[in-house]
Structures are given as structure tokens and as C-alpha cells.
Amino acid sequence: MWVVYGLLRTAGPLRRSMRPPGGLAVAFVLVYFAVFSAGTWYSLKPDGQAPPAGELGAKRGDTGPIRTAGITPGPTQNPGDPDVLPTSREEAE
């Protein structure tokens, strides 16, 4: 195993005093797992909750598609009602 190809083997630069820090680096693994777990939990928690009362989805008459509805906003903005989808911009307004 080369560190610098053709010049330096892995055994070369490794010294005795380097070993304990190698062990300490495990602390980074542990801390990163803990912190990313917490972050993931904070991100996912709101997904499990019902929308606040009084908060309605977008409806017909809203001007323009809501951006979070993606490139085919119809089904999201008028769920279960394909017939009333606006066919033109004027009709939507």
C-alpha cells in the first residue's frame, strides 16, 4: 500500500503517537450519527402531523399554479374533479 506512489509506504508515515488520535476520531462518527439523527427526526416529525385547522389546499380561482404542485398541478389543485380543470388561462381567472 502506497501513500505516495513509489516513494512512501503506509507503514512509513504512521508513528506510535498517531494511534490515540486515530481512536479519538471515532468520536466524530458518534457525534455525526447523533446530530444527523436529530436533524432527520426534526425534519420528519412535521410530516406525521395533521395540517393545522383552517388551513385549506389551493382551490379553483387561485391565480396561477402553486409551485409545489409540480409540472401537472391539476390533480393537486382540483383533487378528484378532472372536469372542472381550467383549460385556459382566461378560464382560470
Place this chain on the structure above:
Amino acid sequence: MMEIDLTVIWAAIIAFGVFAYVVMDGFDLGIGILFPTFAVGDERDQAMNSIAPVWDGNETWLVLGGGGLFAAFPLAYAIILPATYPLIIAMLLGLVFRGVAFEFRWRDPKHRAFWDMAFTGGSFVAAMAQGMTLGAILQGVEVADRAYAGSWFDWLTPYTLLIGLGVVAGYALLGSTWLVWKTEGSAQDHAYKLAFRAAIATLAMLGAVSLYTPFLDANYFDRWFKMPGFLFASQVPLATAILAFFLFRGLAKRREVAPFWLALGIFLLGMAGLGVSMWPYVVPDQVTIWDAAAPYRSQVFMLIGVGLTMPLIIGYTGWAYWVFRGKVGTDGYH
């Protein structure tokens, strides 16, 4: 044409990077250290929001200092890091905890107390570790065969603990004067009180370290007290006393902006004092900057890189501070 010594230029770049890091991350670490003394709610929100837009930019300078040392003075990097790994690792983990606290403390009211503690604990550990690292370098590093030859706990002595606490006090001074500038109402009143106490603590620690260091090693003593160097070196504590006078006067008169800049000036003088003690060594009495320097071609190559990136960093840093100028209020971007 006079020959330009790139090694000196690189030493200046790294000294500038370290100074920029110390004063900028210094005041936001200081706010972390003082955080528990502020009331939950408006006061703490103001304190945190005053640094939320700039703290991560401040830590860029740590990367420049560390990366620059590795690139420009590889021998110094190879000696100093093995001597202080536990401190460096403690500092980085402290920075991780305080960094995420900025985002996580707002997510769940039940967890706020925990992340506030992580913010303070992380800030304190980082500040302490930085001071102790400086102490470990100043007290002398055992070198044999171009490598660290000391033992695993050389960095833990009364002297390094003293400097660690000194840095904690100094950061608290920077943090409290920053809050005097950026906050209003009860948070500002509290910051004035803290700034006054932190100034006393900082000057006391600065005095203690300044008296301790020359007696640590005869070389330090000669640098400070032997003529004609004494004439130059004695200006540092004199100027510090003058700035300290104006700092206390500014706080007493409830000036808002001046105390922060005066605290910054005291740090600059501390850095100058460090220069008197260390120049031209990078590992005191063992390795000079010329011993540790990278080959000439590497220095040139990296100087071009720094020449491009440093103006960029200074530019966006300045812009960020400009955008978020003025009093902070309680509504952050969170």
C-alpha cells in the same frame, strides 16, 4: 529589485487568518459562553439572531488558518497537530454542537433547553481548547527528528489552563461588546453589565499570562526585557492600558459601537505580544518559519490561489455584515 521572501508573506497571511478567526469567531463563541445568563425568550433570541447570519462565515478563517498552515508550513503542521490532537478534536466537536444548536433550538420547545446547553457547552469547549492549544505551543513542544516527541498529555498544564481561561474571558468580552452594539432593551442592559465584568476578567488574565510567560523560558524573558527590544516590546502593554481605559470609559458612558472596536484593539495588541514572544519561530525555540516552509514552487502556486480566494472571502464577509447591519430585533431569519 528587493527580493521578496515568500515565507514571510505566508507567515503574514496565516497570522492574518488566525487573527481574523480569533476576533470574528471570538465574538460569536463569546455569545455562546454568555448565553445562559440571558433570559429565555426575547433576550436569548436577540443574542442568537445577532450572529446567526455571520457565524458560519466567521469560521471560514479557521479553514484558511489550518489549511494554510498545512500547505505553507507542513513541518509545523506535522509537529503541532500531533502535540495537540485531543484539543483540536475537542474544539471541532464543540463547534459541531454549537453549530447545529442555531437550527435545532427553534424546532421543538421541549428540546430548546438541551440545544441551548449544547450551544454554550460547545462554545466554551471550543474557546478553552483554542486557548490551551496556544498555551501548548508557547510552553514548548518537544521535537526530535523533525517530529513531535512529547507524550500524550503534554498539553495539559497549569499554564495551558490559564491561557484557556484567558481566551474564554477574552471571547466573553468580544461577545458582550458585540451585543451592546447589536441589541436593545433589557438584553443590552445586561450586555453592558457583562462587558464590564468580562473586561476586568480579560485584563486580569492578560496580565497573568504576560507575567507568567517570560518566566516560563529565559528566551521569552530576554525578548521582553532586554534592551533595546524592551523599548519596542513595552509599547504593547502600554497601548493595552490606554485602550482598556477608553473601553471602561466607553462602557460607563453607554457608548454602543466603540466598546467592540476597543475590545478588538486589545486582541490585536495581544496578537502583537504573541509576535514579540514567537517571531520568527513557529514552534518556539525549535522550528523557525524558514525551517518549516514549503518549497518555493508550492508557495508561489498557493499564493496565486489565496490571491484569488482571499479578496472573495473578505468581500462576501463584508457584504454579509453590511446587509445585517444595525440592531437585530427579535425576528431572525429562522
